[in-house]
Amino acid sequence: MRSNRSEELVSGRTPxxxxxxxxxxxxxxxxxxxxxxxxxxxxxxxxxxxSQITPYVSGAMAALVAEGIVFLGFRRDxxxxxxxxxxxxxxGFFELFLPKSAARAAFPVLLIMSxxxxxxxxxxxxx
Numbered sequence: 801m802r803s804n805r806s807e808e809l810v811s812g813r814t815p816x817x818x819x820x821x822x823x824x825x826x827x828x829x830x831x832x833x834x835x836x837x838x839x840x841x842x843x844x845x846x847x848x849x850x851s852q853i854t855p856y857v858s859g860a861m862a863a864l865v866a867e868g869i870v871f872l873g874f875r876r877d878x879x880x881x882x883x884x885x886x887x888x889x890x891x892g893f894f895e896l897f898l899p900k901s902a903a904r905a906a907f908p909v910l911l912i913m914s915x916x917x918x919x920x921x922x923x924x925x926x927x
Contacts, residue, residue, distance in 0.1 A: 822889045829880040829893050839863045840910075843917035853925055861921070864914050876907055 839860035846857055871878065881892040894903035 818889055819887050822884055822887050825880055825884050825887070826889070826893075826896075829878070829884075832880070833893060836863060836867055840914060840917070843914075843921065847917040847920040847924075850924075853921060857921060861918060864918075868911070868914075871907060 842860050843857065843864075845851065846853065874882065878893060884892070892903060894906045898906065
């Protein structure tokens, strides 16, 4: 088994070293993204299971709406990504695990994915 150092020498690449603040911002970014993903999953659960609409549903919807407002306010860019670039990180959140073209498509896809349970839950609440 090769060590990481020997793999770096064989490939001719050295890993990018970032300041500690970049890793802290990435960690916070992951926590926020995890929370918002859980909100979206919860809304799908409520939509598909016909669960009662509770204040948690309103909270999940408010969190996702706030995220959308922040994204639109920062011209479809996350403020954490802006701060990360300020400290030398070239990659946005989705670019950490998706190709650049797919990362650009993430916002419209997530917007559509969020609209489905929003509309279904609102329709159910208002009828």
